[in-house]
Amino acid sequence: MRRATATGLRWTVFPYAELNTFWLTLCSFDSVLHIINFWLPAWLTDVVNDNVMTHHFWVKDRRTRQLGKLYVVATPDNLCCHVADAAVISQICSSRSGFPKPLEVYGSMMLYGPNVVATEGKEWTRHRRHTIAAFGENTIATVWQETVRQTTQMLDHWCKKYTMGTTLQLSPKDDILKLTLNVLCAAGFGVQLPFQATSKADDSSISTMFRDTAHPLPGFQFTLRAVMEYMMGHWNSIFMANTMLPTWMPRALVPFFKDDFAAYDDLGKYMNAMIAQANQDIPKEGLSARGQNVLQGLVRAQNLVDDEDESKKSSLTRGATIRFALVLLALHQDIQEWMYEGICNAMDGNPTSLNEWDYATMYPQLVAPLCVMLETMRMYPPAPVILRTTAQDAEPLQHEGGAVMLPPGSHVCFNITSLHYNTEYWGPDASKFEPSRWDRRNRDSFLAQNEDRPGNVAAGLEYPTIHRPIRGSYIPFSDGLRACLGKKFAQVEFVAFLAVIFSRYRVDFACAPGQKKEAHEKAKKALEESICAALALDMTVEIPLSFTPRT
Numbered sequence: 001m002r003r004a005t006a007t008g009l010r011w012t013v014f015p016y017a018e019l020n021t022f023w024l025t026l027c028s029f030d031s032v033l034h035i036i037n038f039w040l041p042a043w044l045t046d047v048v049n050d051n052v053m054t055h056h057f058w059v060k061d062r063r064t065r066q067l068g069k070l071y072v073v074a075t076p077d078n079l080c081c082h083v084a085d086a087a088v089i090s091q092i093c094s095s096r097s098g099f100p101k102p103l104e105v106y107g108s109m110m111l112y113g114p115n116v117v118a119t120e121g122k123e124w125t126r127h128r129r130h131t132i133a134a135f136g137e138n139t140i141a142t143v144w145q146e147t148v149r150q151t152t153q154m155l156d157h158w159c160k161k162y163t164m165g166t167t168l169q170l171s172p173k174d175d176i177l178k179l180t181l182n183v184l185c186a187a188g189f190g191v192q193l194p195f196q197a198t199s200k201a202d203d204s205s206i207s208t209m210f211r212d213t214a215h216p217l218p219g220f221q222f223t224l225r226a227v228m229e230y231m232m233g234h235w236n237s238i239f240m241a242n243t244m245l246p247t248w249m250p251r252a253l254v255p256f257f258k259d260d261f262a263a264y265d266d267l268g269k270y271m272n273a274m275i276a277q278a279n280q281d282i283p284k285e286g287l288s289a290r291g292q293n294v295l296q297g298l299v300r301a302q303n304l305v306d307d308e309d310e311s312k313k314s315s316l317t318r319g320a321t322i323r324f325a326l327v328l329l330a331l332h333q334d335i336q337e338w339m340y341e342g343i344c345n346a347m348d349g350n351p352t353s354l355n356e357w358d359y360a361t362m363y364p365q366l367v368a369p370l371c372v373m374l375e376t377m378r379m380y381p382p383a384p385v386i387l388r389t390t391a392q393d394a395e396p397l398q399h400e401g402g403a404v405m406l407p408p409g410s411h412v413c414f415n416i417t418s419l420h421y422n423t424e425y426w427g428p429d430a431s432k433f434e435p436s437r438w439d440r441r442n443r444d445s446f447l448a449q450n451e452d453r454p455g456n457v458a459a460g461l462e463y464p465t466i467h468r469p470i471r472g473s474y475i476p477f478s479d480g481l482r483a484c485l486g487k488k489f490a491q492v493e494f495v496a497f498l499a500v501i502f503s504r505y506r507v508d509f510a511c512a513p514g515q516k517k518e519a520h521e522k523a524k525k526a527l528e529e530s531i532c533a534a535l536a537l538d539m540t541v542e543i544p545l546s547f548t549p550r551t
Ligand code: HEM
Pocket: 101, 116, 117, 118, 128, 131, 307, 310, 311, 314, 315, 317, 318, 321, 382, 383, 386, 387, 475, 476, 477, 478, 481, 482, 483, 484, 485, 486, 487, 489, 490
């Protein structure tokens, strides 16, 4: 508390640090979360949720309005400075070494070794230099083609399975996850999977071993997609089984980790085979030296870093963002029509056949779906909290005309939800879903006033067609030196997905006639009660949707 007072900021106390193992374990019990959220008085619920990673989103900007855009929480472990000030976020993100990642949090991301996500300093610079080369425009064009292909196949599959009268009625969660995984396999590893599983693979050569067959090859327990799916659902137990148990312990003694060992081994074998294939497939000449997928790009850089960990996280975040957008568009039919008009305009003069849609010509014109994505991630940021720590050489932060010095070893928590709902940065309609606020042609948008301010470029907003918020006020992809490397990957995938679906269908809630109002209320509740489970903000309730063909 003495150290908190010395910072000169407003401060408060809490009995546990946000990453305290006991506290995290306690908060993983539904009954404890129920007590916190339904039994405590509202003000105390906010105080507690502000220190629970999974429920941080629920607090929105209420604590910031009480305590200011920068405040400190003193715990027995450390000080944690919560930041919801755009200018301060910008200073931290552009600092070279003053505010590194707290690497102890990223232990589970090192399962297959050091990588760009979970390193710092010189090692990170080396990983970043080589990884960045793998996310070139060739890879992004593959993302586009594969998303169009996968979404078309998914729609065909839906038509066969879920048609009821003239509409399709379904809960799309699992299929969206499958689609994002398939796109990742194609654009990340150069392995093209069909949306529906094919028959048994006939031999074990590299070319057939990745096929999405009903049964895995001899010597494997999982097919490639099955192992990726398993990884997503069981990351913690896989991490425990493969890193925390002593290596001398016979696996037979821990039969409940059988699948976790097998998944780890199988993915390792698939990765090695894919590296071998990427080595064979790298075009010797003609194509860009960067290769057509991330893996080729990495192998080409002759410095293979394993980004499987971030792949896992990114598939969850991409899948969740798409699901949020579908529910938001079902709630706002007028916005859906606005986006449909935008898609039709983009298609005007371009081929009507989806297979012929060209990335370079179509993507820049699909402004409305991009605005929908930016707005969805503003209101439902996939990673509502980003953590940093203060190094010995951390420079003072300039805040409200003064300098704030945080002691070394303090945690810094970017309060993304608070930033994204702040009326100072977004205008009086900050809590409204309004994708057109991003569209540069919309001169009435609150964001239009930022046009003449210099330096407002941020990660993921490098488009001449959209308005730019104040730097540091919009950070779903983080910003500065450690900004997300896959932001364009995620954006192109999202835009292609929406363009394919909404050029052909209108989305609404699947409900009985006369139940529309209840369905709307249920969807709004599901959106507001989203929690940050399994690394990404997501709805805990599945909302069934109906897709009606446009005539
Ligand atoms: C909607 C989708 C996505 C969101 C919201 C997102 C968000 C983020 C955020 C917030 C960070 C910073 C994390 C931190 O500093 O603690 C990050 C880093 C990163 N992301 Fe993403 N991401 C997305 C998709 C992707 C995809 C598709 C890929 C790759 C296929 C990817 C690759 C990476 C990498 C490699 C980093 C580490 C960069 C570094 O530390 O230098 N992301 N992402």
